Amino acid sequence: MKRNLLKIIGIFLTLSLTFTFVSCKKTIAKSKSNCESGWYITPYELDESKESDEKLYSHAAYLSLTRNSKSVKEIWINVKSTEYESVDVTFLFYGSTETYSSNPKVTYSLTSSDVKNSDEGWIKVKEDLDIDYSTLKIFSTGGFDLREVIIIGDDNKVMAVTFTKANILYKDSNGKITGVSGITESEIEKLDLGEYSPLNIIDEQDKFESRNK
Numbered sequence: 001m002k003r004n005l006l007k008i009i010g011i012f013l014t015l016s017l018t019f020t021f022v023s024c025k026k027t028i029a030k031s032k033s034n035c036e037s038g039w040y041i042t043p044y045e046l047d048e049s050k051e052s053d054e055k056l057y058s059h060a061a062y063l064s065l066t067r068n069s070k071s072v073k074e075i076w077i078n079v080k081s082t083e084y085e086s087v088d089v090t091f092l093f094y095g096s097t098e099t100y101s102s103n104p105k106v107t108y109s110l111t112s113s114d115v116k117n118s119d120e121g122w123i124k125v126k127e128d129l130d131i132d133y134s135t136l137k138i139f140s141t142g143g144f145d146l147r148e149v150i151i152i153g154d155d156n157k158v159m160a161v162t163f164t165k166a167n168i169l170y171k172d173s174n175g176k177i178t179g180v181s182g183i184t185e186s187e188i189e190k191l192d193l194g195e196y197s198p199l200n201i202i203d204e205q206d207k208f209e210s211r212n213k
Helices: 002-008 112-117 185-191 198-202
Strands: 039-042 059-065 072-082 085-092 105-111 122-126 135-140 144-153 160-171 177-181
Touching: 002 135, 039 198, 059 144, 059 198, 072 085, 072 105, 072 112, 085 122, 105 112, 105 122, 135 144, 135 160, 160 185, 160 198, 177 185, 185 198
Parallel strands: none
Antiparallel strands: 039 144, 059 135, 059 160, 072 122, 072 144, 085 105, 085 135, 160 177
8 A cells, every 4th residue: 555655656646645844944045036936845755665766756847938939048047045055956848748868958956055146046057058849847856945937038038938737745724745746827826825836936027137237
């Protein structure tokens, strides 16, 4: 029974699951972010008996890019705080099929120094890209407050993005940790997740243009 439950966790089916909090927001670095809302990605530890090298749950948010024949040139993020010296966040671009091994991806190791030394929380993840895919999956095990994600096209303008779905864990009104795969914007809004909502990472796109340059 336990082995079957762990397999279910691995494919992110919608179930009430028992996870362990890794930490309680022990912030070690903080920025002067000019964004007011964000997605605090909480780290959760998976069962140690799970037959995998993965020890933490990987949260994910999916965005649709309005490219208008433009290529993706740069990726920026705004981060308010982190509780780790270093944590990875991956940006996977794809078309009709999500394939980790063959689709273009960027994995960025976000450090506490990045957050401390950022100007208003803005961090350039990658430049000089040439990506022609319109779906973006952002995933990480968390431990940081992701305020905004900005995609720059090859015309040097902010590319319009819309939220499509997410894979998340959240604490419900009864204190249960619940895992949901493919949760939509309307479903997230009903949960009223506040600072733990992935919808917050694209709600202040204008703050990028008004940042200190």
